[in-house]
Amino acid sequence: MMKKNGKSICFIGLDGSGKSSSIDAAFDYCKKNGIKVEIVRAAYVIEHSKWIVAIGKKITMHKHSDPYKKNDYPFYLSEMRKTNIHSFKYRVFSFITTLEFKNQIKKRIINKLKNGTNILIDRYIYDNVVTYAANLGLGEEYIEKTMSKKWKNAPKPNAIIYIKTKINTCLSRKNDIPDPLYLQIREPLYDLISNKYNAIVVSGDDSLNLMKQNVISIVKEVFNNGK
Secondary structure, X not given: OOOOOOOEEEEEXXXXXXXXXXXXXXXXXXHHOOOOEEEEEOOOOOOOOHHHHHHXXXXXXXXXXXXXXXXXXXXXXXXXXXOOOOOHHHHHHHHHHHHHHHHHHHHHHHHHHHOOOEEEEEOOHHHHHHHHHHHHOOOHHXXXXXXXXXXXXXXOOOEEEEEEOOHHHHHHHOOOOOOHHHHHOOHHHHHHHHHHOOOEEEEOOOOHHHHHHHHHHHHHHXXXXXX
């Protein structure tokens, strides 16, 4: 009998929104109910070309590649937005990072889905697009183009859960966010992604238990209590 492919649920949202708590609750539910599942965090993390990417950031991003280093996020952002995305240097850098991300997606997501494993994904292609759009000051046109070209062959999740949480709530939960602006420029981009790709919105401002219950109800429906 042919092995049935696994299903995937992708979680998106601002830092401090409650994604990690939601994913952990979904994972615990699956394990308790005999659903074969794994968590994949930061699916587009650089593994095999870290030194190339580090050098590429220094060259293409005016040597201001770390938003935490000088504790001046607005300055970092202004420097980032001077990047010429049509330059040869940027295109090479983008090609290398995209190749790395695609290899990671194949290894950590595609292969596992083919093996029948269900996956809960924290930070996927949608977060990658939001990060680049936020840093470069780009919007809907960039997102549509990137999703339809750069990520057209990436497996689309069976459901996208958007943990939508007020910025002040996020800031109260995490102490390593470089500046409120970091969240402010990302919030409308996540809203755009949510509307465009039919995400299921779960409030992160509700009580922790209610948020988890809402997430678990979605997980039940998607995985259908498969064993």
